Amino acid sequence: MPSKTNKVTLQDVADLAGVSLKTASNVKNEWPYVSDQVRARVKSAMETLGYRPSHIARSLATGKSDTIGVIVPDISNPFFSSAFRGCEDTLSAQGYSAYLCNIDEDVEKEKYYINLLVEQGVDGLLLWGSQLEAEEIEKVLTNAVPTVSIDGVAESGPANLSLIQVENYQGARQAVAHLIEKGYRTVAHIAGTRQRLPARQRLAAYRDVLAENAIDYRPELVVEAWPSIGGGYFAGLELLENQKPDAVFCYNDLTAIGLLTVAEERGLVVPDDLAIVGFDDILPAALVSPMLTTVSINQYELGCFAANQVLSQIASPSQASRQLAFPAELVIRESSQKQRFSIEERRALLKKIASSPSANLTARKKS
Amino acid sequence: MPSKTNKVTLQDVADLAGVSLKTASNVKNEWPYVSDQVRARVKSAMETLGYRPSHIARSLATGKSDTIGVIVPDISNPFFSSAFRGCEDTLSAQGYSAYLCNIDEDVEKEKYYINLLVEQGVDGLLLWGSQLEAEEIEKVLTNAVPTVSIDGVAESGPANLSLIQVENYQGARQAVAHLIEKGYRTVAHIAGTRQRLPARQRLAAYRDVLAENAIDYRPELVVEAWPSIGGGYFAGLELLENQKPDAVFCYNDLTAIGLLTVAEERGLVVPDDLAIVGFDDILPAALVSPMLTTVSINQYELGCFAANQVLSQIASPSQASRQLAFPAELVIRESSQKQRFSIEERRALLKKIASSPSANLTARKKS
DNA sequence: TTGTAGGCGTTATCAA
DNA sequence: TTGATAACGCCTACAA
Secondary structure, eight states: OOOSSOOOOHHHHHHHHTSOHHHHHHHHTTOSOSOHHHHHHHHHHHHHHTOOOOHHHHHHHHSOOOEEEEEESOTTSHHHHHHHHHHHHHHHHTTOEEEEEEOTTOHHHHHHHHHHHHHHTOSEEEEESOOOOHHHHHHHHTTOOOEEEESOSOSOOOTTEEEEEEOHHHHHHHHHHHHHHTTOOSEEEEEOOTTSHHHHHHHHHHHHHHHHTTOOOOGGGEEEOOSSHHHHHHHHHHHHHHOOOSEEEESSHHHHHHHHHHHHHTTOOTTTTOEEEEEEOOGGGGTBSSOOEEEEOOHHHHHHHHHHHHHHHHHOGGGOSOEEEEOOEEEOOSTTSSSOOOHHHHHHHHHHHHHSGGGSGGGTTTO | OOOSSOOOOHHHHHHHHTSOHHHHHHHHTTOSOSOHHHHHHHHHHHHHHTOOOOHHHHHHHHSOOOEEEEEESOTTSHHHHHHHHHHHHHHHHTTOEEEEEEOTTOHHHHHHHHHHHHHHTOSEEEEESOOOOHHHHHHHHTTOOOEEEESOSOSOOOTTEEEEEEOHHHHHHHHHHHHHHTTOOSEEEEEOOTTSHHHHHHHHHHHHHHHHTTOOOOGGGEEEOOSSHHHHHHHHHHHHHHOOOSEEEESSHHHHHHHHHHHHHTTOOTTTTOEEEEEEOOGGGGTBSSOOEEEEOOHHHHHHHHHHHHHHHHHOGGGOSOEEEEOOEEEOOSTTSSSOOOHHHHHHHHHHHHHSHHHHGGGTTTO
């Protein structure tokens, strides 16, 4: 039963070139101690035979696959697609390929994929928004693969795990403080699903800042939503049905955009009747009208950062078990302050966005 | 030299359970003819040893990797992230994992990745926006892997290749015809990079419809751009600097949004001073103001469609070498007709968007 | 129902 | 410098 893909093996090449298997292998791997004659003969044999090395066989023999598993909640969320782009760019630059898996908010799916990828033999794992508790993650990851978890729930784990935490708490504090400073008093919160750490951290910041400003925390002003436009839309519906907030701090930009939609439906003017602040600073955030005030995270760089971290853990295991922070910072735009931008300000901002790397990724070469 | 990942092998399991390797293998693969006793013994052995099957070894032995390679221009383009989501969902439902590679507009990168993935042993390949000509693709793919190319340049190829063509020409015709019907006469075009087929097809439709309406084709009204917001921005700058079009048909929504930005900068009112039509109907298209008229492609479904096609080619090679079409249809919104939507229309539209699967992917379970 | 032998395509260890 | 030979972990005949 012939293998499905490659018919020609290194052995065939060796035979044609009249050398041993090992020699052919040496040539393929650019081993220095091969006479130029032999090298040339082997290379031309490869050429004429159309030899394709089998990465799988190589992996089996070496125990390395040059492959990284990336698990994200949802790649169609612009946050993750930008972040993944960062990962892939830095991984491929080092000769690695990336698997991409979507788990939504499903812990079972997460476990399933981690297992699958480990069995698939990945050299490293990037977990985005993991919902696994420390003990669970320890169980699934048992001494398996160098891993870095970004904004995951676990606060510790096996020795080969590193943690990257976005400064959700600090960023959210800035957002809520900003709203209060602008004079809004009935500040509601569309929260993320409570299984996820960033959701908890952002909610905590919301409560803390309220308390520090002597504003009562009212549970009915907090609605949980799925981190999508649809989630924000339905949460907004629920919120505005029963309450009269004058400002809403949203879990992320997607929910904020959903809320914006509801506001528009109800004829509310943002920010006059309702101020809105999002989180993440995904591309559409600056494109909607009014432009969204949000807490900005450089998603692409975060992706690069995370990828570099696994890579260094793979290179030297001593690099593992680290706790890293990544900045998040408030960007004030139109949806949270009563005066709109002037034409000039607006132009400047749009221009900046249009020229930003993320808006312009594929244009780099040309310019 | 112990393998890097798994120390415990099926052999270890067999030894502990006191059975032969083959029996352990049988249990693992749910072979029916194993006595319940033995099965239980083997399973508990696996448990206590923490056995992890090696997918790599399995692949080497069977010639199947349960892995699909997906190559896209840029995953941070919402079009491709939605499409990929469709791919991944349908692939994972069949037990496949997906590699994801970004190639931007770079042919060399494309060849490199195709090669890499083939050597990686993928069972199938999904090529989005391939720039490879028929002969090149034939060379790289030589009798290798079942492949489907979506909106690729090649019009034919090896026997294991299928082609999916989005109805770019028809869709673009609708778009341009719409503009002319609305009374715009100086219709410009921000074109995609001419290496890519959809760009050529959309440009061709533009020229044809102009001709059919007895409007002269003026080359200075056509500017080429990278298919990104930044690309649209700079192309728009160039275009509006020298020309006075009253409408622009854009290669895609990203370039349209970039152009929108330029219009705003220059104080042009869309659509009164300048009408704009995009292509793709990515999520942000309906979120910008004015809402973008665009040619809609159901990206998620397209992804599913393409994935199902490779899968069926893998299952039966006779399913290959097919030419499939995928619909694209004009959606008229605000950026191309002088009257804005009424509040009611706008609400209805927003609501529809918020409830759409793509805006709401992760919310499905809850509702 | 279970065990044995051989092979999948490479790399690695040692002599030669 | 090169060449046998043994892993790598699993699967598939075939035999028992």
